[in-house]
Amino acid sequence: MKILVLNAGSSSQKSCLYELTEPLPNDPPAPLWEAQIDWTAQAGKALLKIKANGKKIEQTIDSSDQATDTLQLLKTLSEGDTKVIQHSNEVDVVGHRIVHGGQSYRQSVRIDQTVKDTIADLARFAPLHNPANLQGIEAIEQSLGNVPQVAVFDTAFHSTLSAAASLYPIPYEWYEKGVQRYGFHGISHQYCANRAAQLLEQDLHSLKLITCHLGNGCSSAAIRNGQSIDTTMGFTPLEGLMMGSRSGSIDPGVVLYLMREDHYSIDEVEKLLNKQSGLLGVSGVSSDLRQVVNAETERSTLAIETYIHRLRSNIGAMIASLEGLDAIVFTAGVGENSAMIRSRTCEAFRWLGLELDEGKNQASPVDQNIAALSSKVQILVIHTEEDWAIAQECWKLAR
Template sequence: MKVLVLNAGSSSQKSCLYDLNGSLPIDPPDPVWEAQIDWTVQPGKAVLKVKANGTRLESTIESTDRATDTLQMLKTLSEGKTKVIQQTGDVDIVGHRIVHGGQHYRQSVRIDQTVKATIADLARFAPLHNPANLQGIEAIEQSLGGVPQVAVFDTAFHATLPPAASIYPIPYEWYEKGVQRYGFHGISHQYCANRAAQLLGRELIDLKLVTCHLGNGCSLAAVQDGQSIDTTMGFTPLEGLMMGSRSGSVDPGVVLYLMREGNYTINEIEQILNKKSGLLGISGISSDLRQVVSSQTERSARAIDTYIHRLRSGIGSMLANLGGLDAIVFTAGVGENSALIRSRTCEAFRWLGVEIDSEKNQSSPIDQDISARSSKARILVIHTQEDWAIAQECWKLSHSRSS
């Protein structure tokens, strides 16, 4: 079974192909083909990278529209040195990461006209992402015709949030109009929770986990009985932890003050909070943690201290609602690669018996337990694989229909 995955972002398109035979493997397999389009390099151009058959190709293409660029990317599946199938019709099913499923979707679904219309309507909640996701769906329709397509929603894993965690303390009629805490990075949090259960040799339903997705965007999830019961991102991915260039949670009064006293427009404030805040805003150096750490300036030190303070506070709030802890999971770019962040974060929870093994922590661990033997809770580093999680959803939906 050949499963194609499209992961469309606001400025890039990632894709991969898995060739699955028989039952789902326990450990994530490598895709047989991977590709990426980057639209941020220069106006009117796009950089296309493809990896397959031991070959890596990179080219700059004229970019007329994203759908056309995606079609050009898909051609490399069945043409040239990166050819892995005879024809695009050999693809059995296609899975898409859809950022926002709103109140409508609590699990993955087969895509039809109703689903497409709902994704388009939910673009009012995710204007940078849902339209890009929809373009990917339509590009597949153009290139692969009637191949089955599956929508895997980034918000779905958090659909189990209890009302106390999802409702904002604002007029209730706003909630009835869709203003609530949705949570994001759900595909990653769900994958890492399942992977943690595998690594620990336990059933997920028996575990209490805090999963820490720390990349350019950052969020936490409290996982109990296999479900998300709390998370840090909310109505948008701007809420919660301090991030690379995003502020995370700030007093709404700050926004009102800037509009009233500073004459900032809504667009200016949106740009500042999303693109000029977080590590970049405090350090003045970069949104990349590695560059902030290496700069060794006073402002950089303050940025790191603030980042860790807010991360510790967020984990504390997750623990309060879990009522216990079996493991803390670190994932994504920072979570997987920064021994400094993992160490300083876990220091705050030594009073709970959480102890990190400094040697293991420094060893670039992936899918490993880095806690000390005496630790009362495990500390795991897991390589998040959203594409594989999407492929698994496609496989499950396909087999549930055929059984």
């Protein structure tokens, strides 16, 4: 079975094609074809990167609209040096990462017009993401016709949150209108939980896990019995941890102050909190942790200390929700690559019997347990595989 995965965002898109046979492998397989579009490199241009048949191709194209660029990208599946299929009808199913499923979707679903309409309606909750996700669906309809398509929702994994964990302490009428804590990065958190159980050779339902997805966007989740019971992101991906350019949680009074005293507009506040805060806002250097670390200024040091303080605090909250801890997982760009962040974070939890093997930590581990042999809590570094998780969901529904 050939499964195409589209992970569409507002500024970039990642795609890959898997060929799967039964039984599915335990380890993520290498895709037949991988591709990426980056719309941030140059105004009016799109950077295409394609990898297939042992070749890597990069080209910059004129970009009139993202849908047209996606169609051009999909052509490389069956044309040129990156050709891996003879005809588009060889693709059996297409899976899409959909950021927001709202209260409507608690699991992956086959896409029909009703699903498309709901995704469009939920764009009011995720205006930067759901429209781009929908555009990807429509691009597949144009290029591959009536191939079955599957929506895999980033919020679905967190639909198991209790009412107490998902409710905001505001008038209940708002909850009835859909204002609640949804959580995000669910595909990554779910994948890492399953992968952690594999690596530890234990039943997932017996484990109490904290998964830390630390990239440009950051969130942690408390997972018990294989289900999310708490997470740091909420109504939007802005809540929770300090991130690359997002503030994470702040006193809502700050927003009221900015609008009342400095006459900020809604759009200005939104841009400030999403694109000018976090590591970038505090350091004044970059949203990239590596550049902040290398800057070695007073403000860059403060940014790192604040990042670690908030990460530790939120992990502590997750431990309280779990009432125990078997393993902590670090994943995504920062989580997988920053030995310093892992080390500094783990220092705060030695009282739990958590002991890091610093040699393993410094060795650029991937899908490894970096806890000391004497540690009472395991520490895992896992390379998140969202595309593979989406492909697995497609396989289940197709079968």
